[in-house]
Amino acid sequence: MDKGYIISTVSLDLFSQWLKSRNYSHIFILVDENTRTYCLPFLLKEMDFLGNSHVIQIASGENEKSLATCELVWSELLRRNADRNSSIINLGGGALSDLGGFAASVFKRGIRFINVPTTLIGMIDAAFGGKTAINFKTLKNQIGLFAKPEMVVVCTKFLATLAQQDVMSGFAEMLKYGLTSDRELWEKLIHLDAAELKNLDSHLIESCLNLKNSVVQQDFHEKNYRKILNFGHTMGHALESLSFGRNRLSHGEAVVHGMLFESILSNQSGLLSDNELSEIKSVVDRYYMKLKIQPDDFEKLYEIMSFDKKNQNSVVNFTLLKSIGAAKIDNYIAKNEILKSLDRFNKL
Template structure:
C-alpha cells in the first residue's frame, strides 16, 4: 500500500510504516521518546508496537485513563508534569498509540509542551485511523463539550497498522465505520454504496476501504487545512451528533454513546434537514436512514431531551456570530456548508428519526 502525502507529513501503512519510523528515529536522534497509551492500548497494542519497531531506543511510557472523560486539561497537566519529571526537552518526541482520545490529547500535549515538540500518531481504533489521526486537529473537551480547546498542527507522520483492529470490540468497529459512511455521503456515492452493503464485504476488504477513506479525508484537508471552507464538509452529522454525544455523556440517566454511534444519529437527522431545506431526494433520505439504522439500531431519544440537545448546539465550532451552521447534503456526494435550520425543523428531524 503506497504512502499518502498529507500536509507536512506522510501517512504510512502496515509493515512498511515501521521501516520508515525506524529510519526517522535514527535520523532525528531524539533526546528522548515517550509513548502515550491508555490502559487498554498499554495492554493490547504496546507489545505489538514494540515488537514491530525493534529499536535500541528506550521508550518511556505514559499511561492515561481510557475513555472520553479523560480528554481534559487535567489529564494534559498530568502528562506535562510527567514529561518534565522525565527530563523531556524540545528535541524529544511523543508517539501517540491509541484511539481518538489518545491522538487528540497527545497531539495537543506535544504542540504545547515547551511551545511545541514533535509527535507521531499511531491510531489503534478504526475511528482514529480514518478520522482523528489525519488532518492535524488536536485538543481536549471542555467539560462535556467536545473539542473546545486545541490547535491544528500536523505531526511528523501517521502510521496505520490494521492489525491493531483485532483488539477492538464490535461496537468500536461500528463506531469507526460511521466516519467512513460519512466520507461516502460527502464525497463519493460509489464508496457509500459499497459500505452500505456490508453483507457483501469480507474482513480483507476493510484494509482497502480504510485506505480510500483516508484519501477522501486527506484530499479535503489538503485543500483547506484551517477549515475556512470545504473542510467543514467533514462535520456532516457532527453538529447534532456532538450535541447528542455530550448530552448522553452528561446525564446519568442516559447510557454513554460512542462517538460514531452519536454521529450515526446526527447523519440521519441532518439528512432529514437536507431533504427539507436542500435537494436531497426522499429516496436517498430513506436509504440513508435505513442503512444507518440497520447497522446501529435506534437509540431512545425522548421529547424531553430535544431542548437540552438543541441548547448544546451553540457550542459547535462551525458557528459564527451566534448562528448555528450545519453541513447538509444537496445529494449523496454533494455537501453544502453554512446552512441554517429552525429549531422546529430540528425537532421534526428527531421525530423522523424515531418514526
C-alpha cells in the same frame, strides 16, 4: 513518506527506518491500558531500539480528553526532562491522539508528535488533519489547536483486537466519507456484511484516509471546504455531549444518528430527495441500533448546538447533503426547523 504518512498492513519497517533517521533527544510513548496490552508489545518487538523510551500511561476513553489528564502527561514530561527536541508517539485511538497531540503542541510552546492510530476512527480520521483538542465543561473539543503530527503510521494489524463497538464507531465515519464525497465508496460500504466489517479491506481504509487528506490539504484551517467533514457532527457532538454521564454513546454512534438527523434536515430544506433519505435510513437501521431522542431533550440539544463553535447568532450552521456523495456547507437553520426535524427523526 513525504506524504506525511506510512501505511502498512503487517510490519513497522518503514516507520522504524524513518524514526531512526530523526535525532530526538527523548521519545515518549503515550498509551492507555488497552493499547499498552494489545499494541505496545508489537511496537516494541518491531522497533527494539524504542526499549529505552519512556511510556506514559493514561486511562482509556473520552473522559481522558481533559485538562487533568493533560496535567498528568505534562508532569511526566517534566519529570523525564523532556525538551524541545523530544517527541511523543501517540499509540492509540482518536481520544488518545486528540489529547496527546494537544498536550504535545502546547508543552514548552510545542514539541513534536507522531500518531500511530490503533482504532479504525484513528486510521481513517482522527490521526490525520491536525485537529487536536480536549473537552471542557461537558462540551466536546472546546479547547484545542490545529497542529500537524510529524508522521502518521497506519498499521492495520492493530485492528485485530478492536472491540466490535469500536469497529462500528469507525465505520460510521467511513459512511460519512461516502455520503459527503463519494457515491461509489458508499455503494461498496453498504454491501459489507458482518464478517467483512470485522476484517476490513485495507483498500477501503486507504480510500477513506486519502479522502480525508485531500480535503485537509485544500483547507487545513477549516475556513470553508473542510466543513463538509462536519456532516453529522453538529447534531452528533450534541448527542455525544448529552450522553456524558448517561448511557454513553460512542463518537461513531453519535455521528451516525447525527448524520441521519442532518439527512432529514437536508430533505426538509429541499436538498436531499425522499428516495435518498429512505436509503440512508435503511442503511443506518441495518448496521446500528435505533435511537429514540426524548422530547424533553430537544431543547437541551438545541442549547448545546448553539454553543457549538460552528454556530453564528441564533441559527445553527449545518453541513447538509444535496445527494448521496455531495455535501453543501454553511446552511444556517432556525430553531423551529431543528425541532421539527427532531420530531421527524423519532417518527421515521
